[in-house]
Amino acid sequence: MKIDIFRNNFLENIYADQKLAKYTWFGVGGNAEILYIPEEEKSLEKFLKVKPSDYKLFTMGAGSNLLVRDNGIDGVTLITSKLNKISIDKNGLITANCGAFDAEVARFARDHSRSGLEFLIGIPGTIGGGIKMNSGAFGSEFKDVLIDVKAVNHNGEYKTFTNEDLDMKYRKIGLKDEWIFLSARFKTSTDTDKNIRDKMKKIILSRKSAQPVGVKTGGSTFKNPIGQKAWKLIDQAGCRGLKNGDAMISEKHCNFIVNLKDAKARQIEQLGKKVKQKVYEDTGIKLKWEIERVGKK
Numbered sequence: 457m458k459i460d461i462f463r464n465n466f467l468e469n470i471y472a473d474q475k476l477a478k479y480t481w482f483g484v485g486g487n488a489e490i491l492y493i494p495e496e497e498k499s500l501e502k503f504l505k506v507k508p509s510d511y512k513l514f515t516m517g518a519g520s521n522l523l524v525r526d527n528g529i530d531g532v533t534l535i536t537s538k539l540n541k542i543s544i545d546k547n548g549l550i551t552a553n554c555g556a557f558d559a560e561v562a563r564f565a566r567d568h569s570r571s572g573l574e575f576l577i578g579i580p581g582t583i584g585g586g587i588k589m590n591s592g593a594f595g596s597e598f599k600d601v602l603i604d605v606k607a608v609n610h611n612g613e614y615k616t617f618t619n620e621d622l623d624m625k626y627r628k629i630g631l632k633d634e635w636i637f638l639s640a641r642f643k644t645s646t647d648t649d650k651n652i653r654d655k656m657k658k659i660i661l662s663r664k665s666a667q668p669v670g671v672k673t674g675g676s677t678f679k680n681p682i683g684q685k686a687w688k689l690i691d692q693a694g695c696r697g698l699k700n701g702d703a704m705i706s707e708k709h710c711n712f713i714v715n716l717k718d719a720k721a722r723q724i725e726q727l728g729k730k731v732k733q734k735v736y737e738d739t740g741i742k743l744k745w746e747i748e749r750v751g752k753k
């Protein structure tokens with residue numbers, strides 16, 4: 457079995473044929489051929505040395521921007537959620553491991569009276585996923601706060617990338633997928649506990665009023681075309697509430713697809729394609745997926 461090479465090298469936290477649905481926000485997705493959830497960076501380093509070069513590797517954070525297809529992912533799926541330490545030095549510089557949840561980093565900064573990371577409170581991903589997507593909300597994005605990030609490639613080689621190296625744009629970066637982000641440093645400023653709390657409260661309230669909360673979703677399905685709002689185009693094309701099985705365009709926010717109960721990844725993807733087609737027919741605009749679709753077709 458493919459997994460034996462890791463077991464023979466005494467690597468732990470490696471599993472064969474694991475359902476990925478429980479690791480994605482949509483609650484869908486087939487099996488990872490090999491699932492690896494390291495607890496320490498050192499183990500990951502050893503893992504990468506042992507991994508044969510022809511084994512594919514896909515890195516996943518909180519799975520909040522992913523649609524994992526029903527046929528699952530070949531090779532190794534690495535989940536970073538246990539590499540999640542956050543620290544602050546005497547100069548107030550915050551370092552977060554890439555499996556740390558954005559909201560935890562926001563709260564950590566708040567607890568140390570550091571401002572600038574408040575926008576992370578509402579993004580349900582990890583730092584690694586946030587850097588890869590240059591995620592953002594309420595006028596801030598990772599590009600505004602990231603100093604640099606330490607990364608390792610699939611051959612176990614380390615490199616630190618500065619903010620500029622990453623070429624961060626709207627929901628994308630200019631770096632190849634072979635890099636796994638490990639830990640990132642952030643610039644922040646001092647502020648009062650009250651101001652930081654107030655900013656975070658505003659963000660939470662505003663999200664609650666505009667977005668579906670407590671549902672299985674992947675967040676914004678499509679990127680906003682320049683000068684346009686994807687949700688408006690989708691609404692105008694008559695797609696609010698459109699359904700395909702248990703996959704539905706949210707009534708509350710048209711750029712969110714929700715899994716009402718037992719939707720398949722296939723039904724979610726088909727619904728997204730239908731919406732793209734309808735918006736194109738209505739406006740001539742081709743929407744681009746923000747959600748990343750991964751796995752075997």
Ligand SMILES: Cc1cc2nc3c(=O)[nH]c(=O)nc-3n(C[C@H](O)[C@H](O)[C@H](O)COP(=O)(O)OP(=O)(O)OC[C@H]3O[C@@H](n4cnc5c(N)ncnc54)[C@H](O)[C@@H]3O)c2cc1C
Nearest residue numbers: 517518519520521581582584585586588591592593637675
């Ligand atoms: C309810 C909801 C609300 C959302 N709101 C927002 C929002 O306001 N703003 C916004 O920008 N997004 C939003 N999103 C989308 C999503 O939360 C972000 O894109 C988030 O940053 C993804 O992080 P993740 O850890 O879940 O990444 P995943 O979904 O697990 O992965 C996304 C990408 O990042 C890569 N990746 C993950 N970790 C690493 C790593 N350590 N090294 C290298 N690559 C890595 C993956 O390979 C993949 O390409 C929302 C999603 C949901 C479900």
